[in-house]
Amino acid sequence: MYTMGIDIGSTASKSVILKDGKEIISKAVINVGAGTSGPGRVIEEVTKQAGLKREDIDCVLATGYGRNSLLEWADYQMSELSCHAKGANYLFPNVKTVIDIGGQDAKVLKVGPKGVLINFVMNDKCAAGTGRFLDVMAKVLEVKVSDLQTLSAESTKDVSISSTCTVFAESEVISQLAKGTDKRDIIRGIHRSVAGRVGGLAKRVGLEDDLVMTGGVALNGGVVLAMSEELGKEVKTSPLTQYTGAIGAALFAYQKIQRSE
Numbered sequence: 001m002y003t004m005g006i007d008i009g010s011t012a013s014k015s016v017i018l019k020d021g022k023e024i025i026s027k028a029v030i031n032v033g034a035g036t037s038g039p040g041r042v043i044e045e046v047t048k049q050a051g052l053k054r055e056d057i058d059c060v061l062a063t064g065y066g067r068n069s070l071l072e073w074a075d076y077q078m079s080e081l082s083c084h085a086k087g088a089n090y091l092f093p094n095v096k097t098v099i100d101i102g103g104q105d106a107k108v109l110k111v112g113p114k115g116v117l118i119n120f121v122m123n124d125k126c127a128a129g130t131g132r133f134l135d136v137m138a139k140v141l142e143v144k145v146s147d148l149q150t151l152s153a154e155s156t157k158d159v160s161i162s163s164t165c166t167v168f169a170e171s172e173v174i175s176q177l178a179k180g181t182d183k184r185d186i187i188r189g190i191h192r193s194v195a196g197r198v199g200g201l202a203k204r205v206g207l208e209d210d211l212v213m214t215g216g217v218a219l220n221g222g223v224v225l226a227m228s229e230e231l232g233k234e235v236k237t238s239p240l241t242q243y244t245g246a247i248g249a250a251l252f253a254y255q256k257i258q259r260s261e
């Protein structure tokens with residue numbers, strides 16, 4: 001039996017296909033999200049990889065900010081909060097707290113047994129503490145977002161980025177560059193700024209182990225490390241971090257079939 005989860009975020013489109021609610025047989029990410037060609041392209045890619053057509057897939061569930069753009073393709077839609085909690089439980093069965101940093105928002109979820117969502121807090125009003133903040137800073141620093149981790153690991157001095165507003169923080173970075181500050185130190189300062197902002201949100205929900213980071217930003221180990229230092233706790237993550245919502249969606253699709261049988 002095959003189920004498919006599709007997570008259309010603000011910044012990236014992700015999809016996975018699960019076999020019998022357990023094994024991921026294909027996965028794809030396209031780095032553009034809602035309102036773009038991303039949803040169509042991610043579906044094409046994930047089905048091609050699996051060698052399946054729509055009629056071979058028993059149930060499709062869409063989640064994320066752009067989930068309502070897939071009313072024809074998907075059988076069901078569901079909130080990304082529930083899907084993230086469920087997907088995090090698949091990756092880490094003992095998860096209790098999820099810190100999800102996506103392209104345009106950051107959420108902290110309290111998760112119960114079997115990945116049930118208990119409570120959450122969210123920042124979707126401000127770019128600071130989101131992937132967008134890092135994307136803007138990477139552009140100013142003329143580096144790739146995927147290189148931020150390696151560069152920050154080479155930092156030798158503490159540089160503090162104190163502005164919480166993205167626009168002011170961008171000016172701060174520009175002035176640090178003008179002073180000749182090493183880019184690698186600035187990048188570590190940027191990671192600490194994101195960790196401070198989202199860590200504050202996490203403390204409001206309460207921090208219980210396992211503490212797991214999900215979302216595309218967790219691909220940057222520099223942010224994960226800064227978060228662990230900020231919270232004084234181990235922070236786990238998975239190479240599949242960006243697929244967490246899509247995995248949860250495919251698991252809920254599987255549950256829908258089980259219930260209807």
Ligand code: ADP
Binds near residue numbers: 134135147
């Ligand atoms: P959304 O669901 O809101 O569209 P995602 O959870 O997919 O967002 O995360 C998108 C963010 O992930 C981007 O803003 C980018 O900063 C970050 N990102 C994506 N790929 C990488 C990578 N290889 N290394 C570091 N950060 C990444």
